[in-house]
Amino acid sequence: MxxxxxxxxxxxxxxxxxxxxxxxxxxxxxxxxxxxxxxxxxxxxxxxxxxxxxxxxxxxxxxxxxxxxxxxxxxxxxxxxxxxxxxxxxxxxxxxxxxxxxxxxxxxxxxxxxxxxxxxxxxxxxxxxxxxxxxxxxxxxxxxxxxxxxxxxxxxxxxxxxxxxxxxxxxxxxxxxxxxxxxxxxxxxxxxxxxxxxxxxxxxxxxxxxxxxxxxxxxxxxxxxxxxxxxxxxxxxxxxxxxxxxxxxSWMREPYLGFGPAAHSFLVDGDIETRFSNVSSLTRYLADPAGAVDFRETLTEAQRFDEQVFLSLRIRKPLAVGFLRKGHKLGHQHLDAVLSGLQEKGWIELESGAVLLTKAGFLFADLVAAELLSE
Ligand code: SF4
The missing domain is CATH 3.20.20.70 (Aldolase class I)
Structure with a gap:
């Protein structure tokens, strides 16, 4: 699919x-x-x-x-x-x-x-x-x-x-x-x-x-x-x-293929995830539509982790604390302190060992994500 x-x-x-x-x-x-x-x-x-x-x-x-x-x-x-x-x-x-x-x-x-x-x-x-x-x-x-x-x-x-x-x-x-x-x-x-x-x-x-x-x-x-x-x-x-x-x-990180200038794509082949995008110029697109892709990257482990965090928060998909521990930038103890701080602000809740944004936290999803990313 x-x-x-x-x-x-x-x-x-x-x-x-x-x-x-x-x-x-x-x-x-x-x-x-x-x-x-x-x-x-x-x-x-x-x-x-x-x-x-x-x-x-x-x-x-x-x-x-x-x-x-x-x-x-x-x-x-x-x-x-x-x-x-x-x-x-x-x-x-x-x-x-x-x-x-x-x-x-x-x-x-x-x-x-x-x-x-x-x-x-x-x-x-x-x-x-x-x-x-x-x-x-x-x-x-x-x-x-x-x-x-x-x-x-x-x-x-x-x-x-x-x-x-x-x-x-x-x-x-x-x-x-x-x-x-x-x-x-x-x-x-x-x-x-x-x-x-x-x-x-x-x-x-x-x-x-x-x-x-x-x-x-x-x-x-x-x-x-x-x-x-x-x-x-x-x-x-x-x-x-x-x-x-x-x-x-797209928020669940399922594959999609883009067409037309400036369109983005995300493809998954086994363990390899690739993002690419088309040229942001109508003139160049019309001149060579078959060669429209002008940027391509295979995601690193850190990029995959960050995308999972950022996109899961947007749709209130639970993020297992164990998963966060593996990728978090500053190690276990620091992550615990970060999670406590976010809970105190009322931006996240912990449910069955997983992090969820609260409704109040929706407004601050970017700030929450920044605290949980790998770098
Ligand atoms: S210029 Fe206006 S109508 Fe066109 S895409 Fe942007 S917001 Fe929509």
Whole structure:
């Protein structure tokens, strides 16, 4: 079993807070999918005959491209790997691209899970985030998607300029009224070199402080939990059976193969684990899609240990203390002291000889991981 990821790197324009690899030049779609077909042939032997657990079309904005391109790529993969009714096929979409006709078209080509970049149900906040859709578009498209797809996910952002707790609470309430099967909650972060980062540094824009953002995050968990959404990863909440199979597989360190510029892959062959990534340039990708991989590494013992720690914490997967002792940087006694300190802060709990993040600890997962890593 393996998962596949396809990076479709096109957006109408770059949102001021976004640092993903993408281009805003229209007119490259056809050449991109021709290149993707070439890359797919070049990697076919890596997945030949295998069952595909999940396919994720991410970006960028995959809803910008015609569903016929998605259809053609899925048919190509079906020629050498097994895509079945059980395969989760997710496509990331923005509300401004969706209509009843486009939703029907996406469904007809096999997409069975839609992940909609709602971000907010407030026009004021959408404007602050410089998103092009309106709150009414977001409400309408989520409702229309729910009528058609067995699983719909929405992304919400908290911590936009001028946002107060009441506005965030209203976003959560609207989401709960619509009741998508999956909700992702992200705190707006300042990524270096983005327009927002420059504007904040120049004092042109001001975001809510860390305390307010943390209060927003803390508000989400009980509200969504009280409505039967399970908090299964730091930023992700799902109704029973509706977690993202693709994302969960990557957090569980299961293999996945990426296609398209800047896509990452993780493959396991017996004891050997390899990570590799494609070139972050559309021009170079189009020129040589079969040679798109520009970074490859075989993980060392220490890297494997660190990934296991970091990723297990994110999904509250128990980490055996015995396992931590083998890889921890400063030896047994120091680890005991570290664990006691983290317990006192209320960030972890110990259960049957294993470490788990507490719900309060979700906010501090990076700090907890830093204490437990190998170096
Ligand atoms: S639409 Fe999404 S991927 Fe595109 S620029 Fe905005 S945040 Fe980034």
């Amino acid at each position: 393996i998962c596949l990821y396809v990076h479709i790197p096109f957006c109408r324009e770059r949102c001021p807070y976004c640092d993903f690899f993408l281009v805003t030049k229209p007119g490259f779609t056809e050449r991109f999918f021709e290149a993707l077909a070439v890359e797919t042939v070049s990697k076919a032997s890596l997945i030949e005959g295998q069952a595909i657990k999940a396919i994720h079309f991410g970006g960028g904005t995959p809803s910008l491209v015609s569903p016929s391109f998605i259809d053609a790529w899925l048919s190509q993969v079906s020629g050498f790997a097994r895509i079945s009714a059980e395969t989760e096929i997710t496509l990331e979409a923005n509300p401004e691209d969706l209509s009843p006709a486009s939703l029907d078209a996406l469904k007809s080509v096999g997409v069975n899970r839609l992940s909609i970049g709602v971000q907010s149900f407030s026009d004021r906040k959408l404007q602050a985030l410089r998103r092009v859709h309106l709150a009414a578009d977001a409400r309408r498209t989520v409702a229309e998607a729910l009528e058609r797809f067995p699983s719909v996910s929405i992304d919400l952002i908290c911590g936009a300029e001028g946002e107060a707790l009441a506005e965030w609470e209203s976003d959560l309430r609207t989401a709960l009224d619509l009741r998508p099967q999956h909700i992702s909650v992200y705190m707006l972060t300042l990524e270096e070199k983005t327009r927002l980062w420059r504007d904040v540094r120049k004092g042109l824009r001001d975001l809510p402080g860390e305390e307010t953002q943390a209060a927003m995050y803390r508000m989400a968990a009980p509200m969504l939990g009280g409505a039967r959404y399970r908090h299964y990863e730091i930023s992700n909440f799902a109704l029973e059976g509706h977690h993202s199979r693709y994302n969960l597989a």
